[in-house]
Every structure is written in structure tokens, then in C-alpha cells.
Amino acid sequence: MKMLLTGNEAIARGAYEAGCLVACAYPGTPSTEILENVSKYKEIKSEWSTNEKVALEVAAGAAIAGARALASMKHVGLNVAADPLFTIAYEGVNGGLVIITADEPGMHSSQNEQDNRIYAYHAKIAMVEPSDSQECKDFVKEAFNISETYDTPVLVRVTTRVCHSKSIVELEERIDAKVKDYAKDTSKYIMVPANSKRKHVEIENERIPKLRDYSNSTLLNRIEYNSKKIGIITSGISYHHAKEVFGQEASYLKIGFSYPLPDKLIREFAEQVETLYVIEENEPYIETFVRSMGIDCIGKDLLPLCGELSPEIIRKALLKEEDQEAYTLDMSIPMRPPALCAGCPHRGIFYEVGKYKDKIISTTDIGCYTLGMAPPLGVGDTCICMGAGITAGIGFDRVNELAERGKKVFGFVGDSTFFHSGITGLIDAVYNGSDMTVVILDNRITAMTGHQENPGTGKNIVGLEAPMVDIETLVKAIGVKEENIRVVDPYKLDETKKAVKDAYESDELFVIITKQPCALIKEVQRERRGLHCQVNQEKCRKCKACLRIGCPAISFDGEIVTIDETQCNGCTICLQVCPFNAIEYFDERR
Amino acid sequence: MTTSILLVGVGGQGTILVSKILSQGLMKKGYDVKMSEIHGMSQRGGSVTTQIKFGEKVYSPSIGMAEADILVSFEKLEAARYLPFLKKGGTLIVNDTEMYPLPVLTGAAEYPKGIIDKLLETVEDTRVIKASEIAEELGEPRCQNIVILGSMVKSLGLDEIDWIELIKENLPERVHEVNIKAFEKGLEAASLYVKTEA
Numbered sequence: 001m002k003m004l005l006t007g008n009e010a011i012a013r014g015a016y017e018a019g020c021l022v023a024c025a026y027p028g029t030p031s032t033e034i035l036e037n038v039s040k041y042k043e044i045k046s047e048w049s050t051n052e053k054v055a056l057e058v059a060a061g062a063a064i065a066g067a068r069a070l071a072s073m074k075h076v077g078l079n080v081a082a083d084p085l086f087t088i089a090y091e092g093v094n095g096g097l098v099i100i101t102a103d104e105p106g107m108h109s110s111q112n113e114q115d116n117r118i119y120a121y122h123a124k125i126a127m128v129e130p131s132d133s134q135e136c137k138d139f140v141k142e143a144f145n146i147s148e149t150y151d152t153p154v155l156v157r158v159t160t161r162v163c164h165s166k167s168i169v170e171l172e173e174r175i176d177a178k179v180k181d182y183a184k185d186t187s188k189y190i191m192v193p194a195n196s197k198r199k200h201v202e203i204e205n206e207r208i209p210k211l212r213d214y215s216n217s218t219l220l221n222r223i224e225y226n227s228k229k230i231g232i233i234t235s236g237i238s239y240h241h242a243k244e245v246f247g248q249e250a251s252y253l254k255i256g257f258s259y260p261l262p263d264k265l266i267r268e269f270a271e272q273v274e275t276l277y278v279i280e281e282n283e284p285y286i287e288t289f290v291r292s293m294g295i296d297c298i299g300k301d302l303l304p305l306c307g308e309l310s311p312e313i314i315r316k317a318l319l320k321e322e323d324q325e326a327y328t329l330d331m332s333i334p335m336r337p338p339a340l341c342a343g344c345p346h347r348g349i350f351y352e353v354g355k356y357k358d359k360i361i362s363t364t365d366i367g368c369y370t371l372g373m374a375p376p377l378g379v380g381d382t383c384i385c386m387g388a389g390i391t392a393g394i395g396f397d398r399v400n401e402l403a404e405r406g407k408k409v410f411g412f413v414g415d416s417t418f419f420h421s422g423i424t425g426l427i428d429a430v431y432n433g434s435d436m437t438v439v440i441l442d443n444r445i446t447a448m449t450g451h452q453e454n455p456g457t458g459k460n461i462v463g464l465e466a467p468m469v470d471i472e473t474l475v476k477a478i479g480v481k482e483e484n485i486r487v488v489d490p491y492k493l494d495e496t497k498k499a500v501k502d503a504y505e506s507d508e509l510f511v512i513i514t515k516q517p518c519a520l521i522k523e524v525q526r527e528r529r530g531l532h533c534q535v536n537q538e539k540c541r542k543c544k545a546c547l548r549i550g551c552p553a554i555s556f557d558g559e560i561v562t563i564d565e566t567q568c569n570g571c572t573i574c575l576q577v578c579p580f581n582a583i584e585y586f587d588e589r590r
Numbered sequence: 591m592t593t594s595i596l597l598v599g600v601g602g603q604g605t606i607l608v609s610k611i612l613s614q615g616l617m618k619k620g621y622d623v624k625m626s627e628i629h630g631m632s633q634r635g636g637s638v639t640t641q642i643k644f645g646e647k648v649y650s651p652s653i654g655m656a657e658a659d660i661l662v663s664f665e666k667l668e669a670a671r672y673l674p675f676l677k678k679g680g681t682l683i684v685n686d687t688e689m690y691p692l693p694v695l696t697g698a699a700e701y702p703k704g705i706i707d708k709l710l711e712t713v714e715d716t717r718v719i720k721a722s723e724i725a726e727e728l729g730e731p732r733c734q735n736i737v738i739l740g741s742m743v744k745s746l747g748l749d750e751i752d753w754i755e756l757i758k759e760n761l762p763e764r765v766h767e768v769n770i771k772a773f774e775k776g777l778e779a780a781s782l783y784v785k786t787e788a
């Protein structure tokens with residue numbers, strides 16, 4: 001049967017067909033839908049892990065125990081999981097272990113652009129690079145075989161265009177991979193120096209040479225000879241861009257197995273073609289290897305290193321084609337940046353903290369709440385990576401004290417971020433006596449990446465009830481003084497304002513937990529359907545106070561202020577900030 | 591030969607569902623299809639684009655500047671924003687509805703006036719559809735995307751594919767009826783394209 005699948009759906013299908021039994025992930029664009037789709041196969045035990053390190057460790061344990069296991073994550077997730085990665089690379093596997101890294105050239109929804117192919121080289125593990133959905137499925141299956149044959153974890157490197165593009169896939173049956181026997185083998189699975197030293201040598205002298213032989217012979221690396229005037233070495237989505245530009249006018253060495261790279265094949269190909277191009281996104285990963293073999297080629301000297309490639313970019317860079325003539329409109333087009341939704345529970349706390357904007361430093365973090373930094377709310381000085389909303393705040397606060405700036409630090413983390421890597425930061429704040437304020441924004445979901453359950457939501461990935469980890473209890477247990485903890489409903493500005501004031505005035509570590517579920521959660525939408533606010537035009541003085549909360553449902557057309565009923569969920573923040581009682585609340589629920 | 595369609599709109603308008611149904615239909619018709627949707631942030635309100643390419647064999651899923659044969663915009667301002675992606679001589683289908691972006695809402699920027707007129711002046715084959723109005727008349731504003739689907743497949747000459755079946759496959763049963771009506775209204779609307787705003 002043929003189906004139109006995204007790369008992510010196809011990876012999930014590949015895991016299913018390969019007989020994968022355990023799969024773990026922490027969400028992150030563009031990887032999120034991989035585990036969401038895996039979890040639809042009952043045969044595979046799927047789990048949202050608290051973070052990527054946890055996901056990889058759980059999968060590694062499962063693989064050692066004898067099952068085919070998979071961990072998936074976005075590119076920066078592999079940084080978090082780098083610690084287990086480098087050592088499981090030494091230990092190898094029992095059941096196959098496949099790690100998906102979904103990189104984001106172009107940064108459509110990420111804080112940086114990194115080429116994780118370099119991780120395979122650095123950690124010395126095999127790597128495959130599919131270029132479309134069919135290959136996503138096929139390569140994942142092959143990755144499990146490679147993993148077991150060569151006793152190595154296998155990195156599957158995909159990118160946004162592969163993950164989020166649909167193309168046609170031929171489906172097959174699942175193979176019945178059983179749990180393998182586990183035999184205790186401390187020299188293999190306990191990495192103390194004596195064992196690690198031996199393992200490292202073994203990997204260099206045995207595993208990598210064997211994998212290189214495989215790389216030279218596998219069909220994942222293939223040559224397509226057409227015109228030999230131009231030869232193109234390429235991998236991943238760049239292969240399709242290159243084919244579109246050069247078609248039959250060039251020959252191709254398509255690399256599907258990209259660590260170790262196929263030295264013999266590359267040399268053979270280079271000898272056959274007149275001009276050699278290496279077309280790859282981001283780092284000159286293949287190019288550097290080709291050059292290290294003493295082979296000259298054209299690559300990043302003409303092609304951009306930053307951002308995504310496209311046929312258009314390749315045409316311009318390599319064929320020196322002029323820009324196509326395009327339509328233009330003579331008008332200035334306002335940007336459409338993402339904004340906190342109407343009814344977003346994050347709005348209230350940022351509105352209240354925003355009143356102290358000039359007196360505080362705010363270290364924020366990654367999630368929907370990062371948008372609190374955008375005007376008109378404007379709360380946020382730094383945003384680095386998950387967890388740093390607390391920890392960068394600890395450091396900033398130290399220096400504020402040293403420099404006697406007299407500015408308090410407010411750090412922000414979401415609920416999922418808190419479980420991911422905020423907890424360790426909070427423990428550090430307690431232990432090292434920080435007097436910052438930590439705001440934990442508990443909207444009962446991992447919202448930014450499209451609503452995944454997390455340890456605080458009371459449900460697991462398949463929607464079944466799960467134990468609920470209570471943030472307040474945890475904060476107390478970590479050692480934050482009870483009198484310095486406030487749990488507030490951010491829809492209630494009075495309550496929120498009071499908590500922010502108490503925090504601002506406190507000279508001890510302070511924690512505010514805001515509790516109100518994301519307005520886009522289905523049940524919340526259902527519950528609140530029929531609730532909305534409206535402007536009473538007779539009372540409205542057009543003071544625009546309500547526009548300063550940055551709600552996309554409220555607009556001012558130059559004459560009157562109106563609230564879009566289809567967006568409004570009756571959160572009443574606007575009503576609470578209106579100085580003239582000109583906003584009215586309606587409950588039309590049946 | 592491949593045909594490139596770029597669909598643009600605002601998060602929450604349902605562009606992705608339309609792209610999905612459209613690609614499934616094209617596949618059923620026997621085309622090679624690639625569809626690429628760039629989404630990440632789940633909030634509503636940002637610009638959303640999906641790219642569909644179909645033909646005998648499709649390689650790259652990406653559509654560059656002046657490469658789209660058809661630009662379908664679910665909102666006026668987005669049509670203006672993505673117009674440079676439309677190939678000269680290509681077809682523009684635009685939903686005559688406006689959604690204010692945040693800078694406009696907060697008064698930091700102005701929503702440009704007369705977009706539809708300018709589009710009509712600039713692109714010879716511009717087809718304006720009032721999908722939001724039609725959806726509103728049907729009592730379900732959210733099915734404007736299916737109205738657009740209807741008029742899009744009509745103008746692409748793809749109306750022989752069984753779209754109703756695909757709508758049923760992709761939507762929950764309780765909304766089948768209204769969406770099928772929306773689709774039919776879209777088909778009709780395609781032949782009544784308003785050529786000028788007046």
C-alpha cells in the first residue's frame with residue numbers, strides 16, 4: 001500500500017516495521033511528530049521523557065536489555081543528550097539503538113542552527129541521512145540492522161524539510177523482532193577507565209574500519225552517472241534540490257550513509273567527473289572530508305553555510321543565474337510575528353511583571369512564554385536554552401549585587417521546561433543562596449511544540465492517566481521557604497499583582513507559580529465556549545489601556561476599540577485593566 | 591513538468607488541512623506529490639505557508655521566488671507579502687478577508703488600504719473569493735478553508751477528483767455536512783470570481 005507521509009510519519013512507520021519495542025523522546029520542532037506517530041503503534045512502548053538525556057538513557061538501557069529501541073529529539077536536544085551519547089557509543093548495543101536528530105537549517109522555530117552530522121564523527125557512531133519520506137522509513141529500518149551488525153548506536157540525521165515534507169511511501173509489514181537475551185558483560189557495559197581504554201582502541205581499530213567498508217559497499221551510498229562534466233556529491237534534502245537544478249546534466253554521488261564517509265566511492269566518483277561540486281546544507285561536513293583526501297571540489301566557497309538551501313539558491317550560486325523577475329507591490333507590509341494567543345494564561349503575569357520592567361532584569365526561557373518579551377509586554381533580557389531562565393538568572397543576580405545595580409532578577413520557566421531542566425537550577429538557587437525570583441508558568445501542557453503531555457499534566461503520551469508531579473510540593477521539598485511561595489491564577493490580576501509585589505520586595509529566593517491551563521487545550525476550549533468580553537462603546541474613552549496587554553482579539557481601527565468574539569475566551573484581563581469599566585463580560589454557555 | 595502551489599495564511603485558518611486534502615487528491619489522481627509545511631510555533635496568529643508540488647516526478651519540495659504557478663492566500667495581507675513568490679503570468683487566488691497582525695492591533699503599524707485593488711492591477715489572473723463571508727452564511731466561520739479548497743480545485747481544473755470523500759476522511763463526522771456545503775459553495779464561487787472590488 002502507498003501513502004502520502006511526512007518524514008516524521010515515515011520514521012515512525014520505519015520503527016514499527018523494524019520491530020522497535022521501546023521509543024522515547026522529548027518534544028521539539030521539527031522532531032515532535034515522530035514519537036506522536038510511534039505512539040499510535042500499540043506494539044511499541046512509547047514515552048515522553050522529561051528531557052532528551054533521559055530519553056536517550058532510557059532507550060540505551062532498553063537496547064542493552066535486548067530490545068530494538070529509539071530515541072528522537074531536535075538538534076539542540078542532542079546537546080542535552082550528548083553525555084550518554086558519547087559513552088553508549090563505546091558500550092554498543094544488544095538490541096538495535098537508533099537515535100533521531102532532527103536538525104533545523106533555517107531556524108524556522110529554533111534558537112540556533114547546528115549541524116549534528118558532526119556529532120556522529122565526534123561520538124564515532126554510524127550515521128544515515130534520508131532525503132525523503134520513503135528513505136526515512138527504509139533508512140530507519142536499515143539503521144536498526146546496522147546497529148546490531150556493527151554493535152553501534154546509529155544516528156539518523158534529518159532536517160525540517162525532510163521531517164515536514166510529505167511524499168509517497170510504500171508500506172510493508174512489521175518484522176517480529178523479539179527481545180534478545182541479555183548476558184551480563186561488565187567489560188562491555190560498565191565504562192570504567194580500564195574498559196573504556198580498551199573500547200576506545202577497539203572502536204578506532206575495528207568498528208570504524210568495518211563501518212567504512214560498509215559505507216563503500218552499501219546501496220545507501222550510490223552513484224548515478226549522467227553527464228560527467230559535472231559531478232555532485234550530496235546528501236539529505238540537498239540531493240533533491242540538486243536534481244531539480246541539474247537533472248541529467250550532472251552525475252551524482254548520493255550519500256545516504258554519512259559516517260563514516262565512503263572514501264573509495266568518493267575517489268572513484270571524483271576521478272570520473274570533470275568538475276566536482278559538494279552540495280550540502282550548513283557545515284562543510286562532506287566537503288572537508290573530500291578535501292582531506294586531497295581532492296579538489298567546489299562547495300562552501302560558493303554555497304552559503306548559513307540557512308537552508310533551495311534550488312533557487314543553488315542556481316544562483318553555481319549557475320550564476322540572475323534573480324527571476326517577480327511581482328512587487330508598492331506598499332509597506334506590516335510583519336506578522338507570532339503572539340501570545342487571545343486568552344493565553346501567560347499574559348497576566350507578564351503584564352504585572354511588566355510594570356517593574358525598568359527596575360528588574362528578567363531571564364526568560366524557551367516556550368510560548370518567550371513571547372512575553374515582545375512589545376507591548378516587553379518582559380525579557382535574556383533567553384539562552386531550556387533551563388537557563390532560572391540559572392542565567394542566578395548568575396545575573398550575582399553580578400547585579402557586585403555592581404550594586406539594585407535590580408532584582410525575575411527568571412521565567414514553563415512547566416515542561418521546569419521538569420526538563422529547571423529543577424536542577426532551582427536546587428542550585430536554594431543551595432547557593434540566590435535571592436532571585438523564579439516564576440514557573442504552569443499551563444498544564446507543553447504548549448509551544450503543539451500540546452504534549454508532561455509529568456505535571458496527569459496523562460501520558462497515549463492519553464492514559466499518569467501520576468501527576470506537583471510543582472508546588474516539589475518547590476517546597478527543594479527548600480524554598482513556604483512564606484516565599486505564591487500560587488496564583490494569572491487570569492486574576494489582583495492576586496497576580498500582589499504576588500509580584502511580594503516577590504519584588506522580598507530579599508530571599510521567591511517562587512511564583514501561575515496556574516491556569518493553556519487556552520488552546522481542547523477541553524478548555526470546550527469549557528470556555530460562550531465566554532467572551534465586549535466593549536461597551538458608550539463607556540469606552542479610547543484610552544487604549546486594553547491595547548497594552550497585547551491581545552490579538554482586541555483591535556482599534558482609529559475610531560473604535562472592538563473585541564473579536566471568535567478569538568476571545570473571556571479571560572477578562574482586558575476588563576480588569578480598563579479604567580472606565582467599559583468592557584463587559586458575557587457568559588453565554590448553555 | 592511540475593506544478594507548484596504556494597498556500598499562505600494566518601495560523602488557525604486551516605491552511606494545513608487544505609494542503610493535506612489537496613495533496614491526497616493529487617496522489618489519488620496518480621501524480622507524484624511533495625508537500626512541505628513549515629510550522630513550529632503552535633500559537634495562532636503567525637504567518638503560515640505550505641508548498642505543494644506535483645507532476646510526473648517531483649524532486650525538491652521547496653518553492654523559491656517567482657516559482658509558484660499558483661499562489662493561494664487565505665488572507666489579503668499575506669497575499670501581498672508572498673506575491674514575489676508567484677511566477678510572472680501565474681494565478682493568484684485570494685480570500686477577501688483581513689486579519690490584523692499584532693503591530694497593527696497595538697497601533698505600531700497600519701493595515702495597508704486597497705490591497706485587493708492593487709493585486710488586481712498587478713496580477714492579471716487574480717481571482718478574489720469571499721470565503722469568509724460564505725462560511726459565515728453557512729453558520730460555521732471555521733469552514734472558510736474548505737470554501738477556498740472548493741474554489742481552488744475548480745480553478746485548477748481538478749474538480750473530477752472525489753474531494754468529498756477526502757473531506758470525509760479528514761474531518762470528524764459531525765462537521766461533514768457543513769464542510770461539504772462549504773466545498774460546494776467554493777466550487778460555485780470559483781465561476782463567479784469578482785474581477786473588481788466595485
Ligand SMILES: Cc1ncc(C[n+]2csc(CCOP(=O)(O)OP(=O)(O)O)c2C)c(N)n1
Nearest residue numbers: 028366367368369414415416417446447448
Ligand atoms: C533542549 C531542547 N529541547 C526541546 C526544545 C523545544 N522546545 C522549545 S519550548 C518547549 C516546551 C515549552 O513548554 P513549557 O515550558 O511548558 O512552556 P509553554 O510553551 O507551555 O508555555 C520545547 C519542548 C528546545 N528548545 N530545547
